Amino acid sequence: MKKFHIVILGAIAIIIAGLLTMMKDLTTYDSIASAKQKDGKFVHLIAKLDKTKPIEYDPIKDPNYLSFYALDSLGNGTKVVYLNSKPTEFEHSERIVLKGKMQGDVFACKEILLKCPSKYKDDPAQQKKDLEQTSAEPTAQPVSKVEKSY
Amino acid sequence: MPYEGEHLLIGQVGHFFALLALVASIAASFAYYKSTVVISEVDSLRWRKFARTAFILDVVSVLALFLILYLIIYNHYFEYKYAHQHSKRSLDVQYLLSCFWEGQEGSFMLWSFWNAVIGLVVIRTAKKWEAPVMTFLSLAQIFLASFLMGIYFFDVRIGTSPFVLMRNEFPDAPVFQDPQYLFKYLTDGNGLNVLLQNYWMVIHPPVLFLGFSSTLVPFSFAIAGLWKKDHKGWIQQALPWSLFSAGILGLGIMMGAAWAYESLTFGGYWAWDPVENASMVPWLVLVAGIHTMLIFKHTGHSVKASYFFLVLSFLLVLYSTFLTRTGVLGDTSVHSFTGEGKSLYWHLILMMITFAVIPLVLYIRNRKGIPVIVKEESMQSREFWMFVGSLLFFVSAVYIIVLTSLPFINAIFGTNWAIGQDVEYVYNRVMILVAFVLGMLTAITQYLKYKDTPRKYFLGKILKPTIIALVLSLLISYFGNISYDKNGLGFLVAIHITLWAGVYTVIANGGYIWQVLRKNLKAAGASVSHIGFGLMLIGILISSANKELISVNRTGIAIPGLKDVKGKDENPLENITLIHGVPTPMGKYTVTYVGDSSVAKNNKVFFKLNFEETDTAVLGKRESFQVTPNAFLMKEESGTQLSSNPGSKHYLTRDIFVYITSWLNPDKITDTSTFRRTAVKVGDTIFYSNGFIVVQRMLAANKNDNKDLPVVDSAWLSDVKVFAKDGREFTVQPAFLIKDNQPSIKADTVMSQSLIIKLERGASGNMELGVKESASVMRYITLKAYKFPYINVLWLGTIVMFIGFMMSMVYRLRKTLFAVS
Numbered sequence: 002m003k004k005f006h007i008v009i010l011g012a013i014a015i016i017i018a019g020l021l022t023m024m025k026d027l028t029t030y031d032s033i034a035s036a037k038q039k040d041g042k043f044v045h046l047i048a049k050l051d052k053t054k055p056i057e058y059d060p061i062k063d064p065n066y067l068s069f070y071a072l073d074s075l076g077n078g079t080k081v082v083y084l085n086s087k088p089t090e091f092e093h094s095e096r097i098v099l100k101g102k103m104q105g106d107v108f109a110c111k112e113i114l115l116k117c118p119s120k121y122k123d124d125p126a127q128q129k130k131d132l133e134q135t136s137a138e139p140t141a142q143p144v145s146k147v148e149k150s151y
Numbered sequence: 152m153p154y155e156g157e158h159l160l161i162g163q164v165g166h167f168f169a170l171l172a173l174v175a176s177i178a179a180s181f182a183y184y185k186s187t188v189v190i191s192e193v194d195s196l197r198w199r200k201f202a203r204t205a206f207i208l209d210v211v212s213v214l215a216l217f218l219i220l221y222l223i224i225y226n227h228y229f230e231y232k233y234a235h236q237h238s239k240r241s242l243d244v245q246y247l248l249s250c251f252w253e254g255q256e257g258s259f260m261l262w263s264f265w266n267a268v269i270g271l272v273v274i275r276t277a278k279k280w281e282a283p284v285m286t287f288l289s290l291a292q293i294f295l296a297s298f299l300m301g302i303y304f305f306d307v308r309i310g311t312s313p314f315v316l317m318r319n320e321f322p323d324a325p326v327f328q329d330p331q332y333l334f335k336y337l338t339d340g341n342g343l344n345v346l347l348q349n350y351w352m353v354i355h356p357p358v359l360f361l362g363f364s365s366t367l368v369p370f371s372f373a374i375a376g377l378w379k380k381d382h383k384g385w386i387q388q389a390l391p392w393s394l395f396s397a398g399i400l401g402l403g404i405m406m407g408a409a410w411a412y413e414s415l416t417f418g419g420y421w422a423w424d425p426v427e428n429a430s431m432v433p434w435l436v437l438v439a440g441i442h443t444m445l446i447f448k449h450t451g452h453s454v455k456a457s458y459f460f461l462v463l464s465f466l467l468v469l470y471s472t473f474l475t476r477t478g479v480l481g482d483t484s485v486h487s488f489t490g491e492g493k494s495l496y497w498h499l500i501l502m503m504i505t506f507a508v509i510p511l512v513l514y515i516r517n518r519k520g521i522p523v524i525v526k527e528e529s530m531q532s533r534e535f536w537m538f539v540g541s542l543l544f545f546v547s548a549v550y551i552i553v554l555t556s557l558p559f560i561n562a563i564f565g566t567n568w569a570i571g572q573d574v575e576y577v578y579n580r581v582m583i584l585v586a587f588v589l590g591m592l593t594a595i596t597q598y599l600k601y602k603d604t605p606r607k608y609f610l611g612k613i614l615k616p617t618i619i620a621l622v623l624s625l626l627i628s629y630f631g632n633i634s635y636d637k638n639g640l641g642f643l644v645a646i647h648i649t650l651w652a653g654v655y656t657v658i659a660n661g662g663y664i665w666q667v668l669r670k671n672l673k674a675a676g677a678s679v680s681h682i683g684f685g686l687m688l689i690g691i692l693i694s695s696a697n698k699e700l701i702s703v704n705r706t707g708i709a710i711p712g713l714k715d716v717k718g719k720d721e722n723p724l725e726n727i728t729l730i731h732g733v734p735t736p737m738g739k740y741t742v743t744y745v746g747d748s749s750v751a752k753n754n755k756v757f758f759k760l761n762f763e764e765t766d767t768a769v770l771g772k773r774e775s776f777q778v779t780p781n782a783f784l785m786k787e788e789s790g791t792q793l794s795s796n797p798g799s800k801h802y803l804t805r806d807i808f809v810y811i812t813s814w815l816n817p818d819k820i821t822d823t824s825t826f827r828r829t830a831v832k833v834g835d836t837i838f839y840s841n842g843f844i845v846v847q848r849m850l851a852a853n854k855n856d857n858k859d860l861p862v863v864d865s866a867w868l869s870d871v872k873v874f875a876k877d878g879r880e881f882t883v884q885p886a887f888l889i890k891d892n893q894p895s896i897k898a899d900t901v902m903s904q905s906l907i908i909k910l911e912r913g914a915s916g917n918m919e920l921g922v923k924e925s926a927s928v929m930r931y932i933t934l935k936a937y938k939f940p941y942i943n944v945l946w947l948g949t950i951v952m953f954i955g956f957m958m959s960m961v962y963r964l965r966k967t968l969f970a971v972s
Contacts, residue, residue: 003527004527004528004535005527005528005538008538008539012542012543012545012546015546016546016550019546019550019581020553023554023570023577023581026570026573026577027557027569027570027571028568028569028570028571028572029567029568030567030568031567043571043572058813060726060728060813060931064724064726064727064813064933065724084724085725085726086725086812086813086933086935087812087813089793089794089795090785090794100572101572111572
């Protein structure tokens, strides 16, 4: 066998070893119900903000405490606690990916990814929605989403 | 219905050029193909002439497309969807170009533009390689033009035209019932994503796309080599192009990193985000290809490997486009594009398959002729270790791309995997070992000669740099204060030994230039880019390992039992709230939020923060500086939102970054509290929730007996002192004025105590002090602050590496030109 072949086999072995070690760090996307069954295990939740329940964030009291309620597509809900500041456009998000783990009745969240319509201006459905709102209030310049500071 | 104020002609002209670009590139590709395959020399030249004309027509069309779209954006023709979705009137002119890259169509146009420019260079320089190489370059242009086509075949729209009208895209929207919709409703655009309103975003995409686009040239040369069965000649031609491509692509990627560093809020230049990874992987493979090409030039080995790496590099460019543009990454990336949906998805898959199948078929058909050297390389030869290095580049590319592709893998196999809680560590722990070995190889391999190296030569030359590097890196390790314990001791050790490899790379390659190449600096390109690589490594390690959160907040409410898997405490809480005018300790600084100023035009607010170092040991040398992070205010249905841009203070050896995470929401100022009124005279004391208020002076005046009161008829002035519980004192001067029998109140405020104090005349004619405590008075911001040390080493390394690539390119180009003449 040539040295090159040994080197190449070595490289393949490294790739496999690398990917195998990676496998143990993989986690899964879960629903709230299945996350509750995996209490204490790190999962990704795909959910949305429950706008009927209060969002608690008071930067004067504690800038690192955000709590809110999340709902998944199956209709289950959970309280979420996120020890960080409230992300920009949080209330406006249509979908959120929560990374963290269930601890009892609370989802202890480490990271939040937001899907916001304004980030996805190229989304045709959202453009349509924007346009319909445009016609609903024809006086100002309503397509613009930015307004002056106070 | 006739609509008023539309500019339809310019769009029709644009659409015409989009189709012309498609037709011209089809003609060019076909004619170049014929020119390659016909046997007669005369026919070949005739086809080539035709092909050149067609390609130049394509270049003209692409330039025209660019110009027309720019005019539409520049002139704010909001009847066009592209202008409406990506720009707005208040946008600064320098960002109008950024509108191009924000959308799908504009970026394909940019890509096509660079291909056109590169094609012209190939036509001028490639000589006998022109026809086969341009066949594939034009083929790529066909695909890029088809992305801009926007034509329906049955029910499927192929490509998206940048010249579609809003009213054609959304025919049901009621605004288009009105012939004057342009004047009444679509008076302004949606604007550019505020994250893209950054100077890096003006130059990063063009450079990156030039890098992407230029990988097509070595790819086309490789296929041309297979096609023409000239398995050696193409490498000579492709090498300078590959060096160019690697230099530019590397620069483009790092410009993106600089953008992320300065404007994204995840606090760093690299986050292993899928979009970042997708652009880096082709570069890794391209660099592997450059090294195997060099091996070939000196020894004749590694032809197959060069074919493989160069073809793969371009395919990975296409794949990265696929990952980032079709929305497959959806949930995992901070900044991937979405929206085009299924049409683009299959369109790009078709493009990938086409560009993968052609080299595969040619390889299978012509592989017999590929030269293979039977003799084995020596372990003491340069090529052996260079090949090991190339393979390692490839291995790391595979590792990164598999992880990055997880969402796509999920989509194919119906799985639901995701990378666990510490994404960066999953990459870092593998990449740090790769970096260590690569650093060592880069340091040592230059001192080996091709084929075989006399032991005495090697040891004689490498001894000195090895010792110097060892001493230097030990000094850095010892004094550099590197104690990154987040991922355990093993990782810390890895950081230190990789740091050594980085220093070794710099010293050994510097030494090689000094010892060996002194008389021939033109040939030093490789060593220079290796030095750049080493510097980058050092910069990355020191800045990441020493990155420091300044705004550590330990007052937060911790959830009991919330610990991570390794049993350590949670990360320190990262945000601190600053109340206007109240100095707050933060790390070794005392920070005061002194004010904010808004720019009405683009709804930007600048926050002024004073930093003062409170290190008492260096009394007299205390530094103080101001940082002004800013934020865009975005009006949403749910209230005003903040899109924050960090402010920074740059020093040579460290940067301080501050960004605002939340701000008193101006919408939420609903004042429910009321004034508590008390009749007062001088010397009276009133209590409030956080201290007490003393009336120190009261003065009544009217204009009859006081000439200083020309404006009002009579006035009651007061000096009121507020004593807060924490010992601070404030003086305010509320007043009560009467003019023309109309009373007016001049209230005064104590921001940090949320107090509004006013003076009024009571029913009995006595003066009363009104005291209100209100949250709405309190102006506050919440922020995060980081310190990055020695980040400039990384940027310096990037530039040095780029210079090295360009030096090598010039050096190889000279050799190629001399070889021809």
